[in-house]
Amino acid sequence: MSVSIQFDRVVKRYGSATIIPPLSLTVKDGEFFTLLGPSGCGKTTLLRMVAGFNTIEEGVIAFDGKPVNDMPPAQRNIGMVFQNYAVFPHMNVRRNVAFGLHNRRLQRDEIDRRVDEIMETVHITEYASRMPDRLSGGQQQRVALARAIVIHPNVLLMDEPLSNLDAKLRLEMRNVIRDIQHSLGITTIYVTHDQEEAMAVSDRIAVMEQGVIQQVGTPKRLYQRPVNRFVAGFIGRSNLLNARLEGGSLVFHGTRAFPYPNALPAAADQSVIVSVRPEEFIVSKDGGGLSGKVINSIFLGLNTTYFVKLDSGETVETVEESTIDSIIPQGTPVKLGLKIDKLNVFTADGKASLTRGIGEVAEDA
Numbered sequence: 098m099s100v101s102i103q104f105d106r107v108v109k110r111y112g113s114a115t116i117i118p119p120l121s122l123t124v125k126d127g128e129f130f131t132l133l134g135p136s137g138c139g140k141t142t143l144l145r146m147v148a149g150f151n152t153i154e155e156g157v158i159a160f161d162g163k164p165v166n167d168m169p170p171a172q173r174n175i176g177m178v179f180q181n182y183a184v185f186p187h188m189n190v191r192r193n194v195a196f197g198l199h200n201r202r203l204q205r206d207e208i209d210r211r212v213d214e215i216m217e218t219v220h221i222t223e224y225a226s227r228m229p230d231r232l233s234g235g236q237q238q239r240v241a242l243a244r245a246i247v248i249h250p251n252v253l254l255m256d257e258p259l260s261n262l263d264a265k266l267r268l269e270m271r272n273v274i275r276d277i278q279h280s281l282g283i284t285t286i287y288v289t290h291d292q293e294e295a296m297a298v299s300d301r302i303a304v305m306e307q308g309v310i311q312q313v314g315t316p317k318r319l320y321q322r323p324v325n326r327f328v329a330g331f332i333g334r335s336n337l338l339n340a341r342l343e344g345g346s347l348v349f350h351g352t353r354a355f356p357y358p359n360a361l362p363a364a365a366d367q368s369v370i371v372s373v374r375p376e377e378f379i380v381s382k383d384g385g386g387l388s389g390k391v392i393n394s395i396f397l398g399l400n401t402t403y404f405v406k407l408d409s410g411e412t413v414e415t416v417e418e419s420t421i422d423s424i425i426p427q428g429t430p431v432k433l434g435l436k437i438d439k440l441n442v443f444t445a446d447g448k449a450s451l452t453r454g455i456g457e458v459a460e461d462a
Contacts, residue, residue, distance in 0.1 A: 176245030326447025
């Protein structure tokens with residue numbers, strides 16, 4: 098049985114320092130919800146408040162509307178998976194997985210049934226008698242995941258669970274975690290600083306900065322319509338260009354104007370920051386657009402990345418599908434067109450969007 102989780106003006110302080118100012122949020126029943134942000138932004142602190150490992154100075158955390166602030170961690174029916182696996186080195190795989198069930202004093206046949214079932218689910222049955230020192234990092238992480246969910250938790254909490262794995266294993270394990278969470282329907286809060294990982298596994302993501310949630314939404318929503326400069330820069334890569342919004346057009350460097358129909362109706366003429374993702378440029382040698390020269394390129398098989406220095410002095414990154422023809426040589430003059438419908442425009446301080454279709458800042462269904 099999974100639950101919804103409500104955060105109602107939750108505050109965390111250490112002494113006189115406020116780590117998380119009043120924060121309100123709802124994680125839906127059965128949802129895979131990710132807290133994403135740079136190191137030190139408060140995401141692990143918030144996760145530990147849900148688990149009961151950190152105190153709550155103000156506000157309420159509730160499961161299905163029932164406050165858990167004063168409930169001991171052992172009574173919250175939470176499964177946890179940590180960055181360092183925390184697999185018991187003196188127990189084989191089967192005993193590791195069964196640990197939480199023994200603590201709950203279940204009958205032996207029930208323990209065996211659940212352990213067999215979950216080892217099959219996470220594909221570790223063949224390692225049942227192995228000791229942890231004979232397992233790879235990915236196998237140990239599967240053991241940790243099995244141990245967390247075999248107790249049938251209402252909530253699964255995962256704190257940077259893949260950060261110690263190599264790139265190939267991270268890809269494999271994030272698919273495993275996503276598939277298992279979908280099949281079991283456990284309400285899951287996942288913490289990571291890796292935006293690609295967050296986008297791959299999440300139903301919704303909360304982007305955090307200095308303890309404050311900047312935006313909540315689906316991966317697609319956050320990528321296509323970030324609410325401010327911070328989110329645009331943290332979710333994916335983004336070129337940030339100075340321009341002016343004048344009469345419904347974006348004017349770059351005082352001369353080159355592009356009609357911009359996506360501006361908010363109430364947006365006045367003003368200086369702005371334009372977020373252009375690398376794939377939102379159209380590179381050509383003789384078309385229209387911003388003028389510049391290729392200063393470097395990186396061939397990555399499917400795509401080629403070009404670094405272009407604009408006549409304004411700004412350097413931007415573009416991504417183009419690789420072709421059979423040769424790569425555009427360094428020093429070649431080019432024109433950069435813009436995929437206008439995909440651009441995001443922010444106020445000069447970067448704190449607010451001037452683009453239609455953003456929706457609510459606090460929460461986006």
